[in-house]
Amino acid sequence: MVYINVAVCLSVLLLVIGLSVGLSVNTFRGRDALDSAPLIDGHNDLPYNLYGKLNNHLSDFNFESDLSNDSVWGKKACDSCFTDLPRLLKGKVGGQFWVAYVSCSSQYKDSLQLTMRQIDVIRRFIQKYPNNLQLVTEAGDIETTWRSGKIASMIGVEGGHSLDSSLAVLRLYYDLGVRYVTLTHTCNTPWADASTVDDGYVYNLTEFGQAMVYEMNRIGMLVDLSHVSHNVMREVLAITKAPVIFSHSSAFSVCNHYRNVPDDVLHLVKKNNGVVMVNFYSEFVNCNASRNATMEDVIKHINHIRRLIGPDHIGIGGDYDGVSSMPVGLEDVSKYPDLFDRLYESREGEPRWTKEDLEKLAGRNLIRVFQATEAVGTKL
Ligand SMILES: *[C@@H]1O[C@H](CO)[C@@H](O)[C@H](O)[C@H]1NC(C)=O
Ligand SMILES: *[C@@H]1O[C@H](CO)[C@@H](O)[C@H](O)[C@H]1NC(C)=O
Ligand SMILES: *[C@@H]1O[C@H](CO)[C@@H](O)[C@H](O)[C@H]1NC(C)=O
Ligand SMILES: *[C@@H]1O[C@H](CO)[C@@H](O)[C@H](O)[C@H]1NC(C)=O
Ligand SMILES: [Zn+2]
Numbered sequence: 001m002v003y004i005n006v007a008v009c010l011s012v013l014l015l016v017i018g019l020s021v022g023l024s025v026n027t028f029r030g031r032d033a034l035d036s037a038p039l040i041d042g043h044n045d046l047p048y049n050l051y052g053k054l055n056n057h058l059s060d061f062n063f064e065s066d067l068s069n070d071s072v073w074g075k076k077a078c079d080s081c082f083t084d085l086p087r088l089l090k091g092k093v094g095g096q097f098w099v100a101y102v103s104c105s106s107q108y109k110d111s112l113q114l115t116m117r118q119i120d121v122i123r124r125f126i127q128k129y130p131n132n133l134q135l136v137t138e139a140g141d142i143e144t145t146w147r148s149g150k151i152a153s154m155i156g157v158e159g160g161h162s163l164d165s166s167l168a169v170l171r172l173y174y175d176l177g178v179r180y181v182t183l184t185h186t187c188n189t190p191w192a193d194a195s196t197v198d199d200g201y202v203y204n205l206t207e208f209g210q211a212m213v214y215e216m217n218r219i220g221m222l223v224d225l226s227h228v229s230h231n232v233m234r235e236v237l238a239i240t241k242a243p244v245i246f247s248h249s250s251a252f253s254v255c256n257h258y259r260n261v262p263d264d265v266l267h268l269v270k271k272n273n274g275v276v277m278v279n280f281y282s283e284f285v286n287c288n289a290s291r292n293a294t295m296e297d298v299i300k301h302i303n304h305i306r307r308l309i310g311p312d313h314i315g316i317g318g319d320y321d322g323v324s325s326m327p328v329g330l331e332d333v334s335k336y337p338d339l340f341d342r343l344y345e346s347r348e349g350e351p352r353w354t355k356e357d358l359e360k361l362a363g364r365n366l367i368r369v370f371q372a373t374e375a376v377g378t379k380l
Helices: 002-026 030-036 046-054 085-090 111-128 139-147 167-175 207-219 230-239 263-272 295-309 336-345 355-379
Strands: 039-044 093-101 133-135 151-158 178-182 222-224 275-278 314-316
Touching: 030 336, 030 355, 039 151, 039 275, 039 314, 039 355, 046 093, 046 111, 085 093, 093 111, 093 139, 093 178, 093 355, 111 133, 111 151, 111 167, 139 151, 139 355, 151 222, 167 178, 167 207, 207 222, 207 230, 207 355, 222 355, 230 263, 263 275, 263 295, 275 295, 275 355, 295 314, 295 336, 314 355, 336 355
Parallel strands: 039 093, 093 151, 133 151, 151 178, 178 222, 275 314
Antiparallel strands: none
């Protein structure tokens, strides 16, 4: 009798285990990858909206409320406002580079002071919400921060004009917690061309530009090649000692906008072991003026990059709050999980996305590049 009971118990147990394994396989959705790896977005310009709308008075910003219909921050009132805490949580965002950006019109004037203000507002913003945000300055802390239920919050400076051609400023930004610098925004600096020069050149990357890249390598600062000219992408990739990132750029051969990355550079990124974090901005993902951009366009960019250079060099850099038009289906920061669900479908003719691939896309590729950059810094 005892044996029979044990046998019955065992078979019931096996059945339950079998069922739950079966169920978990059957019910896996792409978004579930965002529970096993942090989703790290490379570029969010909320800090620039805090500057533009509130002159950085954080007390007037209701980050903890869903602001979709807010009279200042809602979609009717603001065409570049897509971010608040409830929607970040719904979007399963685990890590975010908050961007210290100041306009190119400040170059050679007060770009440095304005950038300091933006770094300051990001740091105060992170400190204000200690239950939900935490400043992260080391790759190894991203995952532990995310596992503790907080958004790993990192700082990027967008545009070499913020450096005022000074290696000292670069080093001090690092000390303030900045972990990437985008070499240009839409203006050429005296040492690097922006994408706005298209495929011609003014300076390319000058000798001083090379010194800037070398100093970034030496201190462990991520080199961000979004916004630079295609030639500067090539020139940096030829000399950098660390893998690079594109914090918010898509694929040029899918949509011929000079902000996007051409195929030959994608091959160089693979060789460099870097990562291209795909931008969602409607104008960059869809070049067909007679229709609106949709999530399907973003899927095309991601799959193009994956087909060309594999799943180890793609990430996500939505560009929320930095642009005025987002694709249908990716309207705000709550929508990332839908993108991962859709990728996992791996439709006819598309690459097949496994859970591991989706985890790499979500954040593991960026963490790898960040760690490699730290290692290069240590070595140099
Ligand atoms: C915003 O307004 C839309 C349309 O009226 C509504 O469906 C939605 O629930 C509102 N969202 C919030 C957070 O109030
Ligand atoms: C600019 O960079 C491109 C790509 O590396 C190169 O072909 C070109 O010769 C460079 N021009 C100058 C003036 O250095
Ligand atoms: C652009 O979009 C329109 C409307 O959807 C479509 O009819 C046309 O074929 C598209 N053009 C290209 C080049 O894809
Ligand atoms: C694109 O979307 C906008 C806003 O939703 C709409 O007004 C416009 O008609 C759409 N354009 C096309 C070509 O579908
Ligand atoms: Zn940008």
